[in-house]
Amino acid sequence: MRRISILGSTGSIGTQALDVVDGLDVQVAALAAHHNVKMLEEQIRKYNPQLAAVVDEKAAADLTVRVADTGCRIVAGEEGLCEAASLSHVHTVLNAVVGIAGLRPTLEALEAGIERLALANKETLVAGGALVMAKAKQKGIAIAPVDSEHSAIFQCLQGAPSKKALRKVILTASGGPFFGKTREELTNITPAQALKHPNWSMGNKVTIDSASLMNKGLELIEAVWLFDLEPSQVDIIVHRESIIHSMVEYDDHSVIAQMGVPDMRLPIQYALTWPERTACPVEPLDLIACGKLTFYRPDEETFICLPACREAIARGGLAPAAANGANERAVSLFLEGKIPFLRIGELVHAAMLHQQSADQITLQSILEADRAARQFVDSQVR
Numbered sequence: 433m434r435r436i437s438i439l440g441s442t443g444s445i446g447t448q449a450l451d452v453v454d455g456l457d458v459q460v461a462a463l464a465a466h467h468n469v470k471m472l473e474e475q476i477r478k479y480n481p482q483l484a485a486v487v488d489e490k491a492a493a494d495l496t497v498r499v500a501d502t503g504c505r506i507v508a509g510e511e512g513l514c515e516a517a518s519l520s521h522v523h524t525v526l527n528a529v530v531g532i533a534g535l536r537p538t539l540e541a542l543e544a545g546i547e548r549l550a551l552a553n554k555e556t557l558v559a560g561g562a563l564v565m566a567k568a569k570q571k572g573i574a575i576a577p578v579d580s581e582h583s584a585i586f587q588c589l590q591g592a593p594s595k596k597a598l599r600k601v602i603l604t605a606s607g608g609p610f611f612g613k614t615r616e617e618l619t620n621i622t623p624a625q626a627l628k629h630p631n632w633s634m635g636n637k638v639t640i641d642s643a644s645l646m647n648k649g650l651e652l653i654e655a656v657w658l659f660d661l662e663p664s665q666v667d668i669i670v671h672r673e674s675i676i677h678s679m680v681e682y683d684d685h686s687v688i689a690q691m692g693v694p695d696m697r698l699p700i701q702y703a704l705t706w707p708e709r710t711a712c713p714v715e716p717l718d719l720i721a722c723g724k725l726t727f728y729r730p731d732e733e734t735f736i737c738l739p740a741c742r743e744a745i746a747r748g749g750l751a752p753a754a755a756n757g758a759n760e761r762a763v764s765l766f767l768e769g770k771i772p773f774l775r776i777g778e779l780v781h782a783a784m785l786h787q788q789s790a791d792q793i794t795l796q797s798i799l800e801a802d803r804a805a806r807q808f809v810d811s812q813v814r
Contacts, residue, residue, distance in 0.1 A: 436704070437462035437516050439485075439537055440528030442471040444635045445552045445578065445696060449526055450475065452701045455713060462516040464529075464537075467491040473498045480504070483519060485512035487533070513537050518544035524704060526550040526578070530637050531760050532753075532802050535560045539795065542567040550703035552578035554654045555760075559753035559802060561657030562793050575658065576703035581651050582658055583699030584677035584690035589659070590707070592680070601659060602679040602687070603651055604671040605730060606631050608643040611670060615734050621773040623766060631674040631694045640763045641737075644776050645730060649741025650759075653752050656745055663745050668738065670728040675717065692717050736777035744784045749793065750801040751784050757805035758783030771813055783808045 436458050440446045442465040453460060460479035465472045467488035476484055476499050484499075485507045486492035492508035499506065507515050510533075517525055517537035525541040527534050527549065534553030541549055542564070549568070551557070556564055568575055577583050581603045592598070609628050610618060626643040627636060634642070641647035652666050674694040681687045692698050695714045702709070732739045737759065744751040762776040771779075783805040790797050 433457055433459045434523040435459045435461040435521060436524045436526060437464070437519055437522050437541075438526045438528065439464040439513065439517055439534070440530065440552070441465055441475055442468040443528055443530065444638075445528035445700065446526075447471075448697050449528065449700050449704075450479070451713060452697050452704065453479075455711065456701075456704065458704065461522050462519050464513050464516040469495040469498060476502060476504050483507060483516055485516040487513055510536065514540040517541040518546075520544070522546055524548040524550055526552065526700075526703070527556065528552040528578070530635060531555050532559055532757060532799070535564075535798065536795065538564055539567060542571055542573055545571055546573060548703075549573060549575045550578050550700070551575055552700075554579060554650045555756050557654045557657045558650050558756045560793075560795070560798050561653070561752070563795060563798070565657055576706050577654075577658055578696075578699055578703045579651060579654070580694070580696060580699045581678040582654060583702055585655065585659060585680055586706075587690045587702065588678070588680040588688045593682075595660070597682050597684075598659075598661075598665075599681045599683050599685070600665040600667055601655055601661065602667045602669060602681065603648060603655060604674070604676055604678050605645065605648045605668055606642065606674045607670040607672055607728070607730070608645065610643055611672065611728075612731075613734070615774060618734070618774055619772065623769065626766075626773060630672075636767060637760070637763055640766065640776075641759070644737045644773070645732075645735035646737035646741070646759050646763075646776070646780065648730070649738045649744075650756065652738075652741055653745045663742060668730055670730050672726055672728075673722060673724075675719075675722055675725055737780050740777065740781040740784055743781075747784075749787075749789050750797060751787050753798045753801040754787035754805040754808075755780050755784040757802035758809050760802075761806040761809040765809070765813060775813075779809045779812060782812065 441463040462483040464485035489508045496506040538556045679689040744755040
């Protein structure tokens with residue numbers, strides 16, 4: 433029986449991953465969450481993992497008391513999260529941690545020599561793509577993407593001819609709740625409005641990123657690293673129905689698309705079972721019911737996070753880490769009602785330009801760029 437560690441088990445991806453695990457011959461070896469001890473306790477009692485990590489140390493102490501009658505060992509803080517990521521005899525680590533906090537656990541999992549990294553934490557590759565891909569190559573570890581778009585590309589590339597035949601990849605975007613809106617119409621957008629995604633059920637941070645198109649910018653950078661592409665080989669189109677999850681185009685101009693209902697359990701399961709396929713708790717796609725599929729160009733003049741990310745990966749170095757860090761901080765400020773929605777993109781772009789080049793990319797330099805970008809955002813908001 434394969435053993436899995438799920439980092440971020442109480443979040444949107446983590447809970448859906450456990451739904452998938454229910455139908456597979458998989459043993460949950462470790463769970464990790466930030467602070468939701470009530471849900472984590474329920475998960476521990478159902479899946480009986482040997483270890484559970486809670487980043488919030490007070491919450492970890494609470495959980496220790498709650499599950500004292502089980503055989504589960506509770507660990508705390510970032511070190512505990514990394515222990516859950518590098519537990520011995522684990523086949524797959526699913527990293528569904530939100531934000532830059534997922535980078536170190538990813539590196540720890542790869543260093544531990546797991547067989548597969550199921551990656552839902554896109555910031556891992558946005559900020560630390562060079563380190564992560566080098567470590568995965570060194571250790572011979574497969575990275576199976578969980579994002580629906582990258583999973584689609586991953587699936588479309590199965591059985592493909594040599595990489596030289598790949599002309600480009602086409603990432604699809606739902607357009608979020610503000611598709612078609614002008615900058616003037618977005619002036620007084622509230623967090624509640626931005627959190628109303630038309631197709632997907634996601635956590636707050638990812639939902640805001642979708643509304644600003646930052647999510648698509650992060651995915652562009654992630655695709656460059658995952659599939660060893662030039663930034664110019666990644667196109668983005670708005671596809672409102674979220675039925676085509678992404679496409680690849682080959683040199684003969686043949687385009688292959690992966691389609692399905694907008695349900696994250698499908699890409700999660702494929703990341704866990706690849707190269708095999710098995711029954712999934714997702715409803716089948718009914719194209720007649722869909723009626724039509726539409727496509728549009730993204731509005732990069734209104735949603736400036738997307739071109740900021742394209743510029744960041746073109747600049748390389750620590751620029752993507754700075755863009756990511758600035759966005760994480762700006763999103764938090766927006767959700768707290770401290771900055772307007774459009775200010776997010778302005779701060780991301782400014783912080784990215786403010787980042788100095790670096791001679792060497794290390795975990796320490798990435799984390800420092802992230803810290804500096806957050807400080808820069810705060811300095812601009814005061």
